Amino acid sequence: MIIDAHVHLLSPRTRRDPAESFAGEGRFLSVEMSRPDLRAVWNRASYENLIAEMDRDRVDRAVVFGFPWKSASRCDWDNEYAAECAHRSGGRLLWMAVFQPGMAAESVAGFKQFVNDPNFLGMKIKAQFQDHSLANIELWRPLLNEVGRANKHALIHVQQPISPANGNGPLEFLELMRAFPGLRTIAAHFGGMLGMYWSYPLARQALENVLFDTALGLTAGEVAAAYTNIGLTDRLVFGSDFPMHSPGKIIADLKRKLAPEQLDRVLGQNYVRAVARFNS
């Protein structure tokens, strides 16, 4: 079974919103949503397009979530849409929620509302788009405590260390993990290469409950092979970052560099074992 653990869907309302309405978002999202060529990529993030790509690339299941908007309303629209798509898919999609952590009380209340949805897996974080640091532990504490209490997961964006300007790199992520050692977490984008430091007790202890997703457009296969050499095969889960990359592209990269038995674990078995089962 192939499970894509990292997929973005945007609410129809967000996809229709005029370019200028994104001016209050962070620098990255305001540019992405107002330049027509970039906007066209994100506007592909609909249920219909995703299912068509999954059919084409033979992806059986996916985990979907919205964008980390500064606007709490946009986060809500995406959460509603992700939940609705998971419901509509009849078991093919599960979903995670995105919140504005600066509004702790509202976000915790929102999280609690979702906890009993059988398709709900937890919370997606990309702090830099909301101008937050992962190392701001007290900001994240109310929400991450809820994630832990409900025995859900967090999927957290970790920036590659070669792009320091926006923060959210490996050091910030390590600090967050040290503060929440029991939190079941997937570190997106290979955790900003933190797996390469697995021999270092400092990293290994902080990453005890961490898996890594493979959402890296240029070198997913090479990095997955390196992680496998380090003994981390069972900590890798396939993620594409659709609509940024098509699932088929990342799968092809992984196929080129991993042995078939490793590939099966990364493409789906690890997710089922460590994160969540999908209904058949």
Ligand SMILES: [Zn+2]
């Ligand atoms: Zn992503």
